[in-house]
Amino acid sequence: MDNKGVLVYAEQEGGKLHPICSELLGKGREIADKAGGALSCVVFGSAVSDMAQELVAYGADTVYAFDDESLAVFDPLVQKQNLVGLVSEAAAGLVLFGATFTGKAIAPRVATALEAGLTSNCTALELQDDGTLLQVRPAFTGNFLAHIKTRSSTAMATLRYRSVEAAVKDASRKGAVVKKDLQPVETSVKVLGKGEAKEASIAGADIVVCAGRGLKKAEDFAMVKQLADALGGVVGATRPLVDDGWISKDHQVGFSGTIVKPKLYIGCGVSGSPQHLAGMRDSGTIVAINSDPSVALFRIADYAVIGDIYEIIPQMVALLKK
Ligand SMILES: Cc1cc2nc3c(=O)[nH]c(=O)nc-3n(C[C@H](O)[C@H](O)[C@H](O)COP(=O)(O)OP(=O)(O)OC[C@H]3O[C@@H](n4cnc5c(N)ncnc54)[C@H](O)[C@@H]3O)c2cc1C
Structure with missing residues (x-):
């Protein structure tokens, strides 16, 4: 990692953080501490200030909050465009997303714009003593574990839900919340409606x-x-x-x-x-x-x-x- 910082994409829906956020922040904190950099986090949405404080409680040093009514509707192109510039502002050598539908919709777009290497569906990440990042993901239908190193100066990864320990929430933690203005983006995405999940999801079920x-x-x-x-x-x-x-x-x-x-x-x-x-x-x-x-x-x-x-x-x- 050339830059020492870690930037986490915090996924939320309807004002509620996805449980993977605490896992990404737990892993992000570990890597940032070992690299000697800061842990930042970015959240997009409408009325996100309470969530920004929660992300600080989970370990973020800085939360970049894009708070705009238009963000109530998920648009990967708008988020991607606004995220790309933030990676250098946060001095991030590593950008982490959840391997969720949302994370997978944005991460490849950001990676392409930055010409950064992206490893998807990781189950483990480790910063080695020589400063290189080892990304582990199942390959060949899970029969092998591939160990991947990224050559680009910024590494990006999506991490599978429930594959790493979640950060413990500490409400007394202090961090900075930076409000960001949303840059308008011409987008061809049009949301026609939203289907309700019929039953509890199997991904998070006990x-x-x-x-x-x-x-x-x-x-x-x-x-x-x-x-x-x-x-x-x-x-x-x-x-x-x-x-x-x-x-x-x-x-x-x-x-x-x-x-x-x-x-x-x-x-x-x-x-x-x-x-x-x-x-x-x-x-x-x-x-x-x-x-x-x-x-x-x-x-x-x-x-x-x-x-x-x-x-x-x-x-x-x-x-x-x-
Ligand atoms: C690219 C690719 C991706 C795939 N992805 C997936 C995937 O994500 N998930 C997935 O599940 N499969 C996937 N498959 C399919 C996979 O290869 C198998 O075909 C499938 O998992 C078999 O499902 P099964 O165990 O229900 O059926 P079978 O293999 O046919 O097994 C049925 C079992 O039921 C038992 N049985 C029958 N009757 C009874 C009874 N009355 N009481 C008790 N036991 C009984 C039999 O003994 C048998 O063991 C994929 C295949 C490919 C090629």
């Missing part, structure tokens, strides 16, 4: 009950949902069920779906393909229910239940209801 092709028909998701509800969790699915239109894509666990890291994962009729394992192998406790004792999911499971999901799930629900 309990995921995941159905696989052991399910015989789409209607049987009701059985899986009963188990998820009884545990206070959410329903996930393997890709074939999504491809068949049985459930929406936002429920798909896996490499080409959502990476989950719940405290409890229960796979019901899931074989454990490499693409699926890449999306859930870091779960806390893994329970697998399958009629075939030789499946790959059993090899990483903490509890292996060999049997028919149509017999076992109703029994589990009945016991939980007691």
